[in-house]
Amino acid sequence: MHSQGQRFRSIEQTTYFLFVAKWVLIALGVGILVGSASAFFLVSLDWATRWREAHLWIIGLLPLGGLIVGLSYHYWGQDVVKGNNQLLEELHTPRQIIPLKMAPLVLFGTLVTHFFGGSAGREGTAVQMGGAIADQFTRWLRLKPRDRKILLTTGISAGFAAVFGTPLAGAVFALEVLMIGRVRYEALLPSLLTAVVADYTCHWWEVGHTHYAIPDIPAMQPTFFIWAVAAGIVFGLAALCFSVVVHYFGNVFKSTLKYPPLRPVVGGTVLAVVVYLLGTTKYIGLGVPTILAAFEGPLPFYDFALKLLLTTFTLGAGFKGGEVTPLFFIGATLGNALAYFMPLPVALLAGMGFVAVFSGATNTPIACTIMGIELFGAESGVFVAIACVTAYLFSGHSGIYSSQIVGSPKH
Amino acid sequence: MHSQGQRFRSIEQTTYFLFVAKWVLIALGVGILVGSASAFFLVSLDWATRWREAHLWIIGLLPLGGLIVGLSYHYWGQDVVKGNNQLLEELHTPRQIIPLKMAPLVLFGTLVTHFFGGSAGREGTAVQMGGAIADQFTRWLRLKPRDRKILLTTGISAGFAAVFGTPLAGAVFALEVLMIGRVRYEALLPSLLTAVVADYTCHWWEVGHTHYAIPDIPAMQPTFFIWAVAAGIVFGLAALCFSVVVHYFGNVFKSTLKYPPLRPVVGGTVLAVVVYLLGTTKYIGLGVPTILAAFEGPLPFYDFALKLLLTTFTLGAGFKGGEVTPLFFIGATLGNALAYFMPLPVALLAGMGFVAVFSGATNTPIACTIMGIELFGAESGVFVAIACVTAYLFSGHSGIYSSQIVGSPKH
Structure with missing residues (x-):
């Protein structure tokens, strides 16, 4: 048992160095791209929200906004319409690389939704942009299925981390969201590194996040x-x-x-x-x-x-x-x-x-x-x-x- | 799928209430006992350390201390000598309830080790006391194997949380330590609740923990x-x-x-x-x-x-x-x-x-x-x-x- 462990180990440590080097580089690539996309998204979302609040008549055109979103997904987005679930399904049973167009489509659809006054969020957008951008590296780097799974996880992690400014939560979210009640750690380091890079990139563009404060936390009783x-x-x-x-x-x-x-x-x-x-x-x-x-x-x-x-x-x-x-x-x-x-x-x-x-x-x-x-x-x-x-x-x-x-x- | 889900759900919510009520009560029991044991351990460990530092000649008797520890485990502790590994093994393949004597033996052994000047820690002691105390509830409450596994997890969690004053780390440690690279959440709530109660109990006894401070944390670059x-x-x-x-x-x-x-x-x-x-x-x-x-x-x-x-x-x-x-x-x-x-x-x-x-x-x-x-x-x-x-x-x-x-x- 132990001598076997020893032999195992000398090979292992070299593999770890290569693993870390590879994923530091990929984390930089994915993190910078996804962090920048999230920063752009946050800025344009902020603009759309402020414009709507200054011109409330636009809400009367919400059906038009709906038509725009509906048509764009119907004619160009059939293969990316499942959104977050599509990412999860690709992680469970890989079929095909996520089309890059998922990113601009969900960005556009979300901005239109908010511009005309729908009630929605932003993490779906960030996560889908993250997943779609990350998955393009599968082709560029000719990654194997196992690495592609880690790569998709880093995309989810990066999008979440950048859009909320919470890198650690993003890293763990990407691991937890896949299955209810179970977490596996294969992707832990890549997910964390990419989240940190994406969050850093978003701040580098000087795009900040809302600060919430709990001023007074009582002692437990x-x-x-x-x-x-x-x-x-x-x-x-x-x-x-x-x-x-x-x-x-x-x-x-x-x-x-x-x-x-x-x-x-x-x-x-x-x-x-x-x-x-x-x-x-x-x-x-x-x-x-x-x-x-x-x-x-x-x-x-x-x-x-x-x-x-x-x-x-x-x-x-x-x-x-x-x-x-x-x-x-x-x-x-x-x-x-x-x-x-x-x-x-x-x-x-x-x-x-x-x-x-x-x-x-x-x-x-x-x-x-x-x-x-x-x-x-x-x-x-x-x-x-x-x-x-x-x-x-x-x-x-x-x-x-x-x-x-x-x-x-x-x- | 969904109508099945609906039916499933109405039963589920009631079960959840019972599950939570049961584990709140058990968390109070295990948490208070293990938290108190940890508080006692921390106080006596502190005493043993101060006594040794004031009477350094005692270190010359370290072989005698060794003999005491060695004999006590050899004659009374054969079935608890594996310590933390024994807890992990019981979690993987349950054999028999951890003998309660694991708690006093490891407490005594640890105090002797520190008193005479060995170099060791304390989490093993706290975790073993926690596991041994918690496992006694298996008999008292006639718990089924599945619940016993959760119970043992709460014991580990409580011991860890109380001895270091870190309830959240204790709760997650007890889940993570079982298997490398994989976490399952069955025991998450019981583990957390017991950790919080144990940590609270230790503070209630006015036993504090060392404070470490990092005064200056730079922005990421x-x-x-x-x-x-x-x-x-x-x-x-x-x-x-x-x-x-x-x-x-x-x-x-x-x-x-x-x-x-x-x-x-x-x-x-x-x-x-x-x-x-x-x-x-x-x-x-x-x-x-x-x-x-x-x-x-x-x-x-x-x-x-x-x-x-x-x-x-x-x-x-x-x-x-x-x-x-x-x-x-x-x-x-x-x-x-x-x-x-x-x-x-x-x-x-x-x-x-x-x-x-x-x-x-x-x-x-x-x-x-x-x-x-x-x-x-x-x-x-x-x-x-x-x-x-x-x-x-x-x-x-x-x-x-x-x-x-x-x-x-x-x-």
Whole structure:
């Protein structure tokens, strides 16, 4: 056993050096490209959001925006329309290299969605741009299937890391998202290195991220412990609710409107009317101002429910974007609402919800805990971890990504 | 698929509530007991260390200490002598409930080792006390094999969390340590809850932990990125070296001295002479003062090597304790030595080494990254992560725990 180990080892260390050298170089290539693409995306998204908020009449043209997104995917994007699930499926059963056009299409679709006032996120966009860009290296470097799998993971990791400014969460997210309840470490180092490079690149372009702060984190107490578990249960059920409703709206649109480009047109019309009746743009777009407000003081308790409905409807209708920033919104406002009757500080509950609903919906509890620590500091760690892990447990065995495989049952 | 999912779900949520309620209660039981045991251990260890430092002649009696440890394990501890590996083996292939006597025996053995001046750690002690105490609940609650596995995990998690004051690292360590390169989440929530309770309990007894600080963490730069990877490689090779040498000394003692109680007597004699010749107690015991000094300014470059030899010799001879605090020592002083020619702050390199050598030796990169964040703050996260993950990769497929199974190759 041991002498065999010794022999094994001398070969191993050389292989490790080559492995590390290779992936440092690839991490630089993928990370710089994906980080730059994410930076460009963030800047243009910011512009689209500001333009919309300054010219609200544009929301009346949401059906037109829907038509543009619908037609572009129908005529040019049939082979990339499955988005994040397509990346997961390629990781599970490789079929063909992700077409590079996935990147510009999802970028364009997301910008149009936000410009005309849909309610969506951005991580789907960043992850798909990341995966599509990374996968081009498969051809250029003639990588073998095993390396291609690692490469796709680095693309997901880079996109996530750059778009949220959280490199460690990005690195772990890319490993966790593949299977529910199981993580394998083959891609750990490449994923981490690429995430760090992508995040660095995004900052190099002087594109920053929103800062969230939990000013006052109490010391742990037995009652807080129980309340944190209870909050986690609520966040998990909200995540379950989101997944069920997003699949529901998707199915309703698919079964009633056979011609895909019509779906976002009809959906866009309904959304425009709803936004007009609500009389506020609070629940469309990314919703960053409301997320920030959730850390400050009391908000209407129903905020999370309206955002949940508008986002699931927007995405179900075929608009583009991601689910994660809306999940942040839902979690932060739900946490804010829980502060009405839970004896934890409102900012802490908002922060716990921010990452925990996301954890439940994507089944990535450790990435979300790390994200909470990267965004709010290490002091919040224990509260954030209890919320994320409990929410993960309660969100059921299907999340927002239907191509996730159950690697290990949740209990 | 979906209607099946729906049916599945209504049953699932109820089960989840019962699962959470059950494990909250068990976490309270195990966490309070193990946290209290760890608190008692830390206090008595502190006493033993201070007594020894005030009465250095006691080191001359190290062979006697060895005899006591050797005889107690030979006559009362044959069935618990494998320590941490025994816990891992029970997790892989359950045979019998861990005898409760593992807890007092390892506590006693560790205190004797430190009292007479052996070089060892404390996590092995805490983890073994945790596992042995937790496993008693198997009988009391008549748990099924699947639950017993989770229970043993909570014991490891609780011991680790309480002894180092790092609940999140403890929770993840207990999951990661079982298999190299693969993590399953069945025990994630129970492990986390028990870690939090155990850590809280230890603080409730007003037993604190050493604080390490990295005052100045630079922003990431391309050169720092490469240096961090290079440092990680060095830390990984140091971890590999530690694992090889500890197994080597163990084998030497086993093959030359057939009567086990004699091994620590002979080992203790050699150690006492070496400590006398070195003229310093810097390299025995836990070595916390030197670890702290490594964050401050230049130390002799060979510190890590002497600690490595003394610890592997102490443990190979059959003294008790753990490997982790010596691994912290080795990592921190090695990081300190790297600051002679790497352009990173000395405290940062010491902190990176502190967790990274441990990561390589135990194959737990994510737990060690989280530990770094819990000890040094979130700002060090990226540097710490690169060091821990690279060290993990370079330490080979065998660590200090020979009962770890390779779940997934490292590259």
